[in-house]
Amino acid sequence: MNETLIPHIGVVTDIRIDTPDVKTFRVLTPDGKKPFEHMPGQCAMLSIPGIGEGMFSITSSPTNREYMEFSIKKCGCLTEWLHMMDVGQEITIRGPYGKPFPVETDLKGKDLLFIAGGIGLAPLRSVINYVRDNRQNYGAIQVIYGARSKDDLVDYHEILDEWMQDDGVEVNLTIDREQEGWDGHVGFIPNYVKELAPDLKKTVLMCGPPIMIKFTLGGLTELGFQKTQIYTTMELRMKCGVGKCGRCNIGAKYVCKDGPVFRFDELGELPDEY
Secondary structure (H helix, E strand, C coil): CCCCHHCCCEEEEEEEEEEEEEEEEECCCCCCCCCCCCCCEEEEEEECCCCCEEEEECCCCCCCCCCCEEECCCCCCHHHHHHCCCCCCEEEEEEEEEECCCCCCCCCCCCEEEEEEHHHHHHHHHHHHHHHHCCCHHHCCEEEECCCHHCCCHHHHHHHHCHCCCEEEEEEHHHHHHHHCCCCCECCCCHHHHHCCCEEEEEEEEEEHHHHHHHHHHHHHHHHHHHHHEEEEEHHHCCCCCCCCCCEECCCCEEHHHHHEHHHHHHHHCCCCC
């Protein structure tokens, strides 16, 4: 029997408010263990019985052996219910689903450039922390991350207190518009990427709103990056997670079975929303 199809009981043991519409939930089994093992970029199906279920990126790193975390943006019926949960709430969780980022193969030994917009940092956080915890296996790390405002930057304190303190990790933050109390860069991510002009030897991992992906991909191409160097994740299109419902296809590929992680040259053409 496929174990990923069987829901486990999960208990919410901690809730962190990241932004006005994003909360990070820590989930354990009732006996205090991590629900299951995963790799960076994989997803899990979370459910509130009687309300619905949805696919979410696992935002904690596999190197975290104690618990699993999910950063969830309030944007619909299920996520509104999830945001109303208190510590101690039981949910069901099953997974992992999808193809992960190739951290043990293609990305090993490479200089890595992470580009994220808004809640798009959530899937990449798992990879960033995995690479930080296995530092000897990877080259330099650069993170370019932006959001509408300072208040919309997910995991802001972790970025300041941990990522920015690491040797070999460069973090570039930007917000869309000037804001009182913000003395960092102001501007949209695609323009900021072109302004920073990252080294063309870097392998890119990118996640964010479709419009950001579209223009950032164009900017990277202008700089000289090849589509074979750029990875993204499209878990937002996933529905059933097992390739049965047919709702997540991009051309001949199913996001849940062939992805959600893709190299851009594997996609052919992007979905209509891009």
